[in-house]
Amino acid sequence: xxxxxxxxxxxxxxxxxxxxxxxxxxxxxxxxxxxxxxxxxxxxxxxxxxxxxxxxxxxxxxxxxxxxxxxxxxxxxxxxxxxxxxxxxxxxxxxxxxxxxxxxxxxxxxxxxxxxxxxxxxxxxxxxxxxxxxxxxxxxxxxxxxxxxxxxxxxxxxxxxxxxx
Amino acid sequence: xxxxxxxxxxxxxxxxxxxxxxxxxxxxxxxxxxxxxxxxxxxxxxxxxxxxxxxxxxxxxxxxxxxxxxxxxxxxxxxxxxxxxxxxxx
Numbered sequence: 664x665x666x667x668x669x670x671x672x673x674x675x676x677x678x679x680x681x682x683x684x685x686x687x688x689x690x691x692x693x694x695x696x697x698x699x700x701x702x703x704x705x706x707x708x709x710x711x712x713x714x715x716x717x718x719x720x721x722x723x724x725x726x727x728x729x730x731x732x733x734x735x736x737x738x739x740x741x742x743x744x745x746x747x748x749x750x751x752x753x754x755x756x757x758x759x760x761x762x763x764x765x766x767x768x769x770x771x772x773x774x775x776x777x778x779x780x781x782x783x784x785x786x787x788x789x790x791x792x793x794x795x796x797x798x799x800x801x802x803x804x805x806x807x808x809x810x811x812x813x814x815x816x817x818x819x820x821x822x823x824x825x826x827x828x
Numbered sequence: 829x830x831x832x833x834x835x836x837x838x839x840x841x842x843x844x845x846x847x848x849x850x851x852x853x854x855x856x857x858x859x860x861x862x863x864x865x866x867x868x869x870x871x872x873x874x875x876x877x878x879x880x881x882x883x884x885x886x887x888x889x890x891x892x893x894x895x896x897x898x899x900x901x902x903x904x905x906x907x908x909x910x911x912x913x914x915x916x917x918x
């Protein structure tokens with residue numbers, strides 16, 4: 664038989680198949696003080712137990728995969744929540760910025776209104792003072808005119824002008 | 829660690845068959861003289877020596893062919909299939 668890994672593998676498989684009641688130097692020792700060799704039944708039981716172990720390993724692997732998937736979903740969810748929180752914070756900040764802008768605009772508008780009100784008040788006061796000045800001027804004119812007429816009447820009493828022909 | 833070839837290992841129901849067989853193959857192929865190590869295994873194991881004779885008888889020295897022929901001619905196809913599956917040869 665040619666020495667190769669494949670041939671050795673098939674050789675050992677053949678030993679399993681044709682081993683009969685024992686597997687000598689393969690798994691069990693034949694030394695007088697050593698443990699008894701594995702029987703065909705032992706091998707079959709071992710293979711059956713191995714099937715159970717394989718299923719347990721598959722189950723364990725599936726559980727690990729589920730745990731990994733769960734952790735991944737939680738991580739993704741955390742990322743989504745963090746992103747949403749970030750978006751919310753940006754929206755809040757933008758909202759505050761808009762409010763601040765409106766407050767600035769309102770402040771400017773109030774300042775303008777105040778200026779207009781003050782201007783209007785000054786204009787009103789100026790109009791009042793102007794009216795008072797005009798009334799005072801009229802009064803002075805009337806007095807001057809009265810004084811003139813009185814003075815003329817006095818002249819007429821002392822030296823009356825000749826009547827027109 | 830007990831050597832498989834020394835014949836003082838004990839069967840374990842939790843041993844992975846494919847791993848155990850793979851270890852034997854590796855130990856033989858990685859030894860300084862693989863042919864000598866293989867002959868040592870044959871000398872130390874009557875079952876292995878008997879298997880070698882059966883391989884010559886059923887497969888003309890080809891272990892794979894002997895495995896197939898022996899399984900079909902002795903009615904051990906079920907066990908053969910199970911062994912192939914467990915050893916990863918299926």
